[in-house]
Amino acid sequence: MSDFGKVAVLFGGTSAEREVSLNSGSRVLAALQGQGIDAQAFDPAERPWAELKGYDRVFIALHGRPGEDGTVQGVLELMGIPYTGPGVLASALGMDKFRTKLMWQAAGLPVPAYALLTADSDFGDVEEALGLPLFVKPAREGSSIGVSKVCARGDLRTAYLEAARHDSLVMAEQGVLGGEYTVGILGDEALPIIKIEPATDFYDYEAKYLRNDTRYLCPCGLSAEKEAQIRQQALEAFRVVGGRGWGRVDFLMDEAGRHYFLEVNTSPGMTDHSLVPMAARAVGLDYPALVRRVLELAGND
Ligand SMILES: Nc1ncnc2c1ncn2[C@@H]1O[C@H](COP(=O)(O)OP(=O)(O)OP(=O)(O)O)[C@@H](O)[C@H]1O
Ligand SMILES: [Mg+2]
Incomplete structure (x- = not known):
């Protein structure tokens, strides 16, 4: 009944976000199968990549490294199998918050002030330059893993050490505290903006996946004019890194109401707490329809 052929849903994997991916992927799989699509689970932690041979299309529901970072996309390019989401370059760039920022700055898009940290950094100077509170994060991790908020002078070093456990590339960023928002991208369209109001101090792992008291507002409360302007810019931000699909x-x-782009996700969460499904619902696209649309948009570089 579908012309998608044999579809592999990649989920699980070996990244720090394995649990989230298991959650995303099992829902994606069920939604595809529920529409009569010949979709099968494929956990790269358990099977060699070569076993993807024979599949006509791949839905990537992996998060983090490897999976969201261009490596898996490269394998699929070599095998000639169309896959969902951005290609090799955009995936690799999107995984790296530092280099995403460099691209956005070059394109004139607003980003928070930041500094790269190493074990030899003068932590006091960085605290002074960026001001407090500031955020410290591994540049290539996700789901808020290793992220901390530094509120007191002298605490930056500990935050650095925590982030450095997850990645050799660590950055500090000026805290931007007037609200957190996200824009889902689907094909050529920026979906309605969602405002995220965590009950925790910031949108950490717990707030993202475990708690049920994070508030998600859609409509997000911005003026129609501001929302339209930011959606357009978000689409531009996605394209600047080479994004495609979703x-x-x-x-x-x-x-003061100024916005700053934080990061791009090239394999967004598809759990029951996830944001793109929420934004899609606001334009009348339910979860199965969204999954189908993402699969339709699959391609190659
Ligand atoms: N500069 C900042 N100002 C205010 N809050 C921040 C800042 N940087 C990060 N945060 C908070 O920390 C959370 C996690 O940071 P960030 O989004 O950069 O990494 P991540 O969520 O781990 O990455 P991913 O979204 O790819 O999973 C954000 O959702 C936000 O709540
Ligand atoms: Mg994030």
């Missing part, structure tokens, strides 16, 4: 662009607002 993704998510996150931004923060400061207390």
Whole structure:
């Protein structure tokens, strides 16, 4: 009944976000199968890539490294199998928050002030330059793993050490505290903006996946004009990194109402707490229809 042929849903994997991916992927799989699509689970932690031979299309529901970072996309390019989401370059760039920022700055898009940290950094200087509170994060991790908020002078070193456990590339970023938002991207369209109001201090792992008291507002409360402007810019931000198919662009607002792009996700979450499904619902696309649309948009570089 579908012309998608044999579809592999990649989920699980070996990244730090394996649990989230298991959750995303099992729902995606059920939604595809529920529409009569010949979809099968494929956990790369358990099977060699070569076993993808014979599949006509791949739905990537892996998060983090490897999976969201261009490596898996490269394998699929070599095998000639169309896959969902952005290609090799955009996936690799999107995984690296530092280099995403460099691209956005070059394109004139607003980003929070930041500094790269090493074990030899003068942590006091960085605290001074960026101001407090500031955020420290591994540049190539996800799901808020290793992210901390530094509120007191002298705490930056500990936050650095925590982030450095997850990645050799660590960055500190000026805290932007007027609100957190996200824009889902589907094909050529930026979906309605969602405002995220965590009950925790920031949108950490717990708030993302475990708690049920994070508030998601859609409509997000911005003026229609501001929302339209930011959606357009988010689409541009997605395209600047070479995005294709679908993704998510996150931004923060400061207390004066200025927005700053935070990061791009090239394999967004598809769990029951996830944001793109929520935004899609706001334009009348339910979960199965969204999954189908993402699969339709599959391609190669
Ligand atoms: N500069 C900042 N100002 C205010 N809050 C921030 C800042 N950087 C990060 N945060 C908070 O920390 C959370 C996690 O940071 P970030 O989005 O950069 O990484 P991540 O969520 O781990 O990555 P991914 O979304 O790819 O999974 C954000 O959702 C936000 O709540
Ligand atoms: Mg994030």
